[in-house]
Amino acid sequence: MKRSEFRELASRKIIQLDGATGTELIKRGMPAGVCPELWVLEHPEAITDVQQAYVKAGSDIVYVPTFGGNPLKLAEFGLESRTAEINAELAAISRRAVSGTLIFGDIAPTGQLVEPFGPLPFEECVELYKKQIAALLEGGVDGFAIETMMDLQEARAALLAVRELCDLPAIVTLTFEPGGKTLTGIDPVAALVTLQALGADAFGCNCSTGPEAMAELIRRMKPYAEIPLAAKPNAGMPHLVGDKTVFDLAAPEFAEAAMQLAEAGANLMGGCCGTSPAHLAALHEKLRGRKPLPAAPVRRGVIASGTQFRRIALDEPFAIIGERINPTGKKALQAELRAGSLELVKTFAREQTELGAAVLDVNFGLSGIDETEMMRRGVSELVLACPTPLCIDSTRPATVEAALRLYPGRALLNSISLEEERIKEVLPIAARYGAMLVLLPLTDDGIPETLGERIRVLEAIMAEAAKYGYTPADYAADALIMTISASPEAAAVSLDFIEYCARKLKISTVCGLSNVSFGLPGRPTVNLAFLGMALGRGLNTAISNPAAPGLTDMVVASDALNGKDNRLERYLAYHAAKAPSPAGTAPARAQAPAELTPEAALTESVLRGKREETLKRLDALLAAGADPGKIVNGILIPAITEVGNRFERKEYFLPQLMQSAAAMQQAMEKLEPLLQADSGDAPAGPVFLVATVKGDIHDIGKNIVTLLLKNHHFQVIDLGKDVPAETIVDAAIEHKAAFIGLSALMTTTMPQMRTVVELARSRGVTAPVIVGGAAVDETFAESIGAVYAADAMATVRAALKLI
Structure with a gap:
């Protein structure tokens, strides 16, 4: 299927996806604890029955059963070497099962966090996914569904793997916590902005919640969505009835609630945990004849860090791009970088963010260091140290690519000029990763002196960028301010350029503010005077030090005067924070730390x-x-x-x-x-036994619990994953455990927690059992005689209370 065909289909109808696969396979005989992918290979009639039932229920796309088909997941069953065979054959089985219906290869998490958030190297993750994707292509899939991701970087790795192997459509869905962010803190709009720029054909949510809560996420994303939005909610919350897991919403109730997703703007809809062909059939009836919500004007010009996003546009508040992470003229920073240290870089990042910088310019152009490697390290460290979106600033194509490839967000790139190397080498790199662009009206012959020449060069750059799909909202034109000490007319030319871009071309403008005063006395005054003049001409972004005297004062006042500050909220809050205390002391912000x-x-x-x-x-x-x-x-x-x-x-x-x-x-x-x-x-701390229950092979949450328990003086015995009840209870008796911690991610393995509790009590083990996992809640924990912990820190707190 061509990507254009997928987009066209999503524009004229709400595409119906399929429902849950694992629970349907269990109904057809799949036992707990086996590798689902291998079991399906050995029982192809089961998946054939499931997929045909979903097609009969109205599904336009069904997923190939390869959720755990990446090499790392298969390695847990000793099947890594069979990755290609398993994925290709499962795709072929699906193709035969539902000939004439679209089949999408299912790509899911590896079970490890990816750099810079975790230990799995980013490029290794890309290559792991490529092995799975290549096999699915061999099996004949029509596209890909990258789903249930909680880590934006892992989703990026999977999407890059798809894009580097084929041009088929790719749907990406993340799983969000009740607070509206993923477990790793990813904001849904920031993730949408990042992934649609990287080449996703649809983006949205799956798992985690029922339809009503998911509708709110779709509503939040819709104004920023240039691509279709997808929603695959659970059938409400799971509960254990006897030894069976049941969900809140029966088919009619699920379909009724799912209409909120259509009203919020979802273009693709299906079901996740707890949904069945009956749920999808009921959904199909509700969607019959319903058209997707017409697209509203999209808010373009957005950059993102993953956890935050910022729109840079003429109708938005002024954006300060912090300039301090640049070694030019900074001896202390130069020394640190040459020594391989990034501590000062992180300090500058935090300080500029606290002072109001909306974006951080990152430049490591310094002799005596490997700029590309330092940029990779710098991006990794800054992502962890500070949530502010980054502006990648380099003249080297290799450095630009290293930064944009690794950065888990949508970056601003400084800059693209009409110089041959920038147009032929750097612009394609920027487009590949979807960066927003600073455009520099500069040629191989230098800086044009007149306004007309600068405009001609700028429009030529825009024409080249448009070939890669860029729009005017994706640009910020650099006014190229030169020092007036050398060229007294330089300021006037730059001001006229700003006005032309803002009023005629309707694009953002940016300038390096301090350049105008270079070589002059009283530089702060000159800078502020120029800023005031430029604001009046339409300037909406500047690369500057947010700590510069008077800079933020003027920016905040300008936004208030220009109607960019709703009810003067930012202006009033800013000055309230600056007000002296009752005792007349200086405000905390003005004091040296x-x-x-x-x-x-x-x-x-x-x-x-x-x-x-x-x-x-x-x-x-x-x-x-x-x-x-x-x-x-x-x-x-x-x-x-x-x-x-x-x-x-x-x-x-x-x-x-x-x-x-x-x-x-x-x-x-x-x-x-x-x-x-x-x-x-002296005796050590209490013994805390932890395990993921039988049939469940997920252990990220358990590993985090283990780390935090050790931090709090507990002796931790980690039995691993897929652990039988007998093994857990035997170990609890052997180690005289003070606590037993059980993890289960899947609804199908929750009953094993009850088995462990009952076996432990029957054998005289009285240690409190603390349970947690994505599908577990307090009601379930109480029903089996256990203590509920919502997350790793809650586990620690529960144990400390019970000591």
């Missing part, structure tokens, strides 16, 4: 998840004679507890939680020999 005590510095390192810095500050405390026990109980435990508090308040997400836990763990490993020497034969 106080130097942290050694104890507070160690706390800050753990909160920020800085492993190397944590060890350095720990060493300094120990060298000064600090007591190891007091460091643990007075600094480290309170620090990791505060991390947990921020996680629960949704100020931190999984990446920050894991970074801080890893920093804490390193500190604990260093302190443990000292603690043992001080305490002699």
